[in-house]
Amino acid sequence: MSTKAESSSTSMAQHSRDHLQKSHLNPSCEFCNNLFNSVNELNVHKLYECDKITEWCALKDFGCSTLVIRAQKWEHYKTEQHQAAIMTFIRHAASKYPNNSYNRGSTMDVDIPSHTTMSSFDSITMQLQEACQTLDILSDGVSTLNEDRERLNRESNFINNRIESLTSDFARLKLSIEEKMTCLDELKRNQEILDQEIASSKQKMDDMQNVSYDGTLFWKITNVSSKMGEIFI
Numbered sequence: 001m002s003t004k005a006e007s008s009s010t011s012m013a014q015h016s017r018d019h020l021q022k023s024h025l026n027p028s029c030e031f032c033n034n035l036f037n038s039v040n041e042l043n044v045h046k047l048y049e050c051d052k053i054t055e056w057c058a059l060k061d062f063g064c065s066t067l068v069i070r071a072q073k074w075e076h077y078k079t080e081q082h083q084a085a086i087m088t089f090i091r092h093a094a095s096k097y098p099n100n101s102y103n104r105g106s107t108m109d110v111d112i113p114s115h116t117t118m119s120s121f122d123s124i125t126m127q128l129q130e131a132c133q134t135l136d137i138l139s140d141g142v143s144t145l146n147e148d149r150e151r152l153n154r155e156s157n158f159i160n161n162r163i164e165s166l167t168s169d170f171a172r173l174k175l176s177i178e179e180k181m182t183c184l185d186e187l188k189r190n191q192e193i194l195d196q197e198i199a200s201s202k203q204k205m206d207d208m209q210n211v212s213y214d215g216t217l218f219w220k221i222t223n224v225s226s227k228m229g230e231i232f233i
Contacts, residue, residue: 029042029045029053031050031054032050032053034050051071052069052070053069054067054068054070055073056068057082057085059085059086059088062086062089062092063085063088064081064084064085066081066082080142084142090131090135094131094132
């Protein structure tokens with residue numbers, strides 16, 4: 001009977017593996033959308049490798065009930081909420097320590113002198129007080145760091161806004177310069193056209209001065225002085 005049960009269990013396990021391999025080919029991770037050759041590989045990926053999977057914070061029961069992306073867990077550890085949860089956890093653990101120690105001492109069958117027990121208890125109490133003072137100092141330090149972080153964030157936002165404003169001003173200035181350069185190029189072309197028209201008009205006026213209306217012919221001789229000098233040489 002036992003052999004049949006084991007055989008049936010083995011058969012069901014094999015059937016399940018075959019089903020996963022045949023019916024779930026290339027399963028994908030719902031967090032990062034990567035494809036895998038088998039469901040087992042997908043499970044290993046989710047358990048150890050996927051950086052986009054979300055997990056509950058380990059201090060969920062102490063006030064840090066946040067779903068954290070695995071790749072961002074170190075940034076989460078620096079948050080004020082997580083730091084406060086650490087303080088709560090340490091205080092919770094410290095509050096149990098003297099009671100547990102006292103209970104263990106009270107239930108022992110060994111006859112311990114009362115002054116020794118009280119001395120040990122006082123020592124533990126003093127250590128816990130020092131630990132609480134240290135925690136308070138650390139808590140104040142965390143608060144100071146959070147205030148500094150907020151201040152730096154404000155300054156960073158201010159600087160980013162200034163950079164965006166300067167970038168916008170620079171873009172407008174560049175556009176204005178380009179428009180002025182285009183205008184200057186247009187003026188230069190107009191000046192060249194105007195110079196050509198002036199030269200053409202001057203030539204026309206010179207031609208009109210040499211026109212004869214009574215049959216007399218005119219010859220226009222240019223550079224007379226230099227030409228006369230050449231003749232007498």
